[in-house]
Amino acid sequence: MSSSGFPRAGFFIRLAAIVYDLLVVAAVLMFAAAMALAFSVALATLGWWPLAEGMDHSERIDHWLFQVYLVVVLVGFYGLFWSRGGQTLGMKAWRLRVQNTNNQAISFRQAIIRFFTALGGLGNIWVVFNRDKLALQDLAAKCEVVRLTPEANQFKNWRQPAQEAKPSQ
Numbered sequence: 001m002s003s004s005g006f007p008r009a010g011f012f013i014r015l016a017a018i019v020y021d022l023l024v025v026a027a028v029l030m031f032a033a034a035m036a037l038a039f040s041v042a043l044a045t046l047g048w049w050p051l052a053e054g055m056d057h058s059e060r061i062d063h064w065l066f067q068v069y070l071v072v073v074l075v076g077f078y079g080l081f082w083s084r085g086g087q088t089l090g091m092k093a094w095r096l097r098v099q100n101t102n103n104q105a106i107s108f109r110q111a112i113i114r115f116f117t118a119l120g121g122l123g124n125i126w127v128v129f130n131r132d133k134l135a136l137q138d139l140a141a142k143c144e145v146v147r148l149t150p151e152a153n154q155f156k157n158w159r160q161p162a163q164e165a166k167p168s169q
Contacts (some may be wrong), residue, residue: 004103006146008133009096013147020090022088025077032073036061079111091145095153098138098145106143113141 040057043049051060061138069122081088086097086105097106098114100106106114117123123136 004099004146006152009127009145010133010165011124011127013094013096014127014135014145015121017088017090017096018096018121018124020093021088022090024089025074028077028135029070032035032070033061036066036069044154075112075115079108082106082111082114083108090152094147095150096114096145097148097153098143100143106141109140110143113137114143117141141164 003168004055037057040049040060044051044057051057078088081091082098083106088101100110117140118135118137126134126136126139134144
């Protein structure tokens with residue numbers, strides 16, 4: 001149990017959220033790639049960066065800068081979701097929230113630390129061996145992932161803590 005009153009998330013529930021998020025991330029990356037291709041086409045059309053003979057636009061973006069761009073898009077995606085509301089779409093579906101132990105949203109800096117220390121999701125394996133149910137990225141970013149009640153999962157104000165729902169009488 002975390003200090004916020006919500007239980008910490010176990011390995012399998014985290015895995016379910018990751019699988020759900022992979023679909024969203026695939027769509028985000030496809031959109032980002034489409035934007036890069038559109039940018040390449042626009043530059044070629046305006047004559048600012050014409051294509052070499054026999055080259056197409058996909059060959060132009062096959063560059064290490066494109067890979068860096070995609071990583072920046074991923075960091076932005078997770079960083080904004082985690083630091084604003086504590087939840088990605090997959091986490092929202094499975095009622096998970098990443099937060100500081102004082103029930104506050106994590107900072108964007110913590111989100112970046114979480115992203116890179118998660119090792120593509122493999123950092124969650126540490127939950128199996130950690131009695132406090134903290135993953136490698138939780139330990140590195142000094143935060144936790146908790147399982148919310150259905151009522152707390154409906155919380156709309158992203159910058160405030162998720163309040164524990166009061167039982168109805």
